[in-house]
Amino acid sequence: MRKLKLLVFGALFSLALGTCQGAWAGGLHIYAGAGLRQPVDRLVQAFETQTGQRVFIDYGGSGQLLTKIEALGQGDLFIPGALFYITQLEMMGKIRSYRPIVKHTPVIGVNIHQTGRVTTLSDLARAGIRLALGDPKAMALGRTALSILERSGKKDAILKNVTVYGATVKQLALYVSQGVVDAAIIGRADVFQSRAKIAMVPIAKEYFEAEIVAAAVLHCSANPVLAEKLSKHLSSHQAMAVFRQYGFLPLDE
Amino acid sequence: MSDPKTMRYICLVPTGLLVLLIVGVLAGLSIQLPLSRTLDTLASAEIRSALRLTLLTSGAATIVAVILGVPAGYFLARNAFRGKLFIDTLIDLPMTMTPLVAGMGLLFVLSHESVRHTLDVLGIELLLSPYGAILAQVLIAAPIMTRTSRSAFAALDRRYEQAAQTLGLRPRQVFIRISLPMARPVLLSGMVLCWARAVGEFGATLMVAGATRFRTETLPIAVYLNMSSGELGLALVCAWLLIMTGFGVLLVMRWIGSPLWADGPPERIGA
Numbered sequence: 172m173r174k175l176k177l178l179v180f181g182a183l184f185s186l187a188l189g190t191c192q193g194a195w196a197g198g199l200h201i202y203a204g205a206g207l208r209q210p211v212d213r214l215v216q217a218f219e220t221q222t223g224q225r226v227f228i229d230y231g232g233s234g235q236l237l238t239k240i241e242a243l244g245q246g247d248l249f250i251p252g253a254l255f256y257i258t259q260l261e262m263m264g265k266i267r268s269y270r271p272i273v274k275h276t277p278v279i280g281v282n283i284h285q286t287g288r289v290t291t292l293s294d295l296a297r298a299g300i301r302l303a304l305g306d307p308k309a310m311a312l313g314r315t316a317l318s319i320l321e322r323s324g325k326k327d328a329i330l331k332n333v334t335v336y337g338a339t340v341k342q343l344a345l346y347v348s349q350g351v352v353d354a355a356i357i358g359r360a361d362v363f364q365s366r367a368k369i370a371m372v373p374i375a376k377e378y379f380e381a382e383i384v385a386a387a388v389l390h391c392s393a394n395p396v397l398a399e400k401l402s403k404h405l406s407s408h409q410a411m412a413v414f415r416q417y418g419f420l421p422l423d424e
Numbered sequence: 425m426s427d428p429k430t431m432r433y434i435c436l437v438p439t440g441l442l443v444l445l446i447v448g449v450l451a452g453l454s455i456q457l458p459l460s461r462t463l464d465t466l467a468s469a470e471i472r473s474a475l476r477l478t479l480l481t482s483g484a485a486t487i488v489a490v491i492l493g494v495p496a497g498y499f500l501a502r503n504a505f506r507g508k509l510f511i512d513t514l515i516d517l518p519m520t521m522t523p524l525v526a527g528m529g530l531l532f533v534l535s536h537e538s539v540r541h542t543l544d545v546l547g548i549e550l551l552l553s554p555y556g557a558i559l560a561q562v563l564i565a566a567p568i569m570t571r572t573s574r575s576a577f578a579a580l581d582r583r584y585e586q587a588a589q590t591l592g593l594r595p596r597q598v599f600i601r602i603s604l605p606m607a608r609p610v611l612l613s614g615m616v617l618c619w620a621r622a623v624g625e626f627g628a629t630l631m632v633a634g635a636t637r638f639r640t641e642t643l644p645i646a647v648y649l650n651m652s653s654g655e656l657g658l659a660l661v662c663a664w665l666l667i668m669t670g671f672g673v674l675l676v677m678r679w680i681g682s683p684l685w686a687d688g689p690p691e692r693i694g695a
Contacts, residue, residue, distance in 0.1 A: 234652035306635055308653035335552040335634035349535040351551055
């Protein structure tokens with residue numbers, strides 16, 4: 172009986188070890204912003220079916236992923252939520268090539284029960300509005316939001332209404348959908364994906380430059396040709412249709 | 425195989441591997457630490473604020489956890505009732521939950537219209553405030569205090585309590601004068617463990633209190649924010665502050681000499 176138990180334990184351990192090894196053997200390793208998960212998952216699945224190659228995706232905050240790539244020096248493709256992160260790696264000589272995919276457009280997400288109170292950017296300065304913004308250092312959209320406020324000329328008045336800063340865009344969207352705050356400056360795609368609970372108020376184009384989502388082939392890639400192929404696949408016309416389904420806009424729109 | 429020397433070597437290998445793993449992690453964290461900038465970073469307003477907030481919130485959370493956990497542990501140790509197994513398991517549940525999930529649950533409850541209205545009427549501001557951070561830490565730390573207290577009181581020799589009662593002490597007096605002092609070493613170590621857990625709490629705090637610099641930014645949140653903004657040096661200094669705090673806490677535990685952490689097996693208290 173004891174031998175049998177040992178045997179079962181050994182088999183399970185080997186299986187677990189084998190699975191872990193399998194997860195890191197061959198294929199492509201990509202790092203992608205957590206906010207891009209739904210469209211990227213679908214597109215990568217289609218790519219795997221087409222090519223028969225396995226693709227392992229590591230999702231996380233773009234800044235965290237950047238730190239990981241710097242520290243590890245491994246991986247094939249990097250798809251952050253903003254071009255800023257690719258530029259950072261490019262300056263370190265870690266990017267082989269990159270290809271813009273879609274726009275990450277900032278909008279005002281308003282709790283569905285507060286739509287009467289916030290209809291324009293200026294309304295964010297009204298007394299009693301509870302606003303959430305992204306941390307300007309930790310989040311690309313946090314930086315964008317700050318620059319929008321600066322260009323609006325109402326930065327100080329709006330900042331007075333900020334009740335919380337978030338670390339991820341999904342955290343901000345959750346605060347809005349739950350009514351913890353009345354509004355937040357978040358991505359169009361995040362509002363689109365929670366449209367039952369969050370209403371979208373567009374921001375005038377002169378106040379911001381949309382963030383560009385791009386796929387960058389890393390210099391450390393063990394399979395740059397396949398990585399480039401995936402990058403092409405992610406920026407194809409068919410891919411654009413998938414991104415659009417999740418609220419992202421094409422570059423020319 | 426039964427040779428004591430062989431046995432010693434067999435045990436030495438896994439011990440060595442474990443030590444190597446931990447030392448490796450610490451070495452990894454030290455290699456990247458920008459020593460020349462450490463003092464400047466420690467003196468920065470953001471780190472001082474994060475440290476102060478961490479100490480304040482974790483201290484308050486520990487006090488609340490003790491107030492809730494010790495009587496709860498005593499109740500569970502001294503009473504048999506229908507559904508005890510269920511309640512006992514339920515109280516342990518937050519220890520197995522991902523703190524992020526626990527925080528999300530708290531967020532959903534506190535943002536519910538009726539709860540929010542009640543809190544507003546009472547003038548209590550929990551969401552997105554340092555008080556929210558305390559509540560999140562209590563949720564994660566109080567079950568540890570309850571579990572420790574339950575074990576401490578269950579291990580007490582009840583004859584002491586019974587003798588005190590026959591000498592005329594009321595149940596409340598027995599608890600304060602007999603049970604609490606006898607269980608003190610284990611309760612103290614439970615308290616320190618609770619505090620250590622509260623100091624390092626991240627997920628639940630992030631959800632309930634947010635990540636507002638200088639307002640709800642505790643040390644673990646400072647690590648996360650600075651990692652996300654690529655300021656690895658700053659993140660590592662915060663991480664080392666947390667590690668040193670943890671190390672200090674463990675040293676205090678050994679100093680207390682709790683049976684939970686002593687070298688030998690736990691003895692029956694009062695036996």
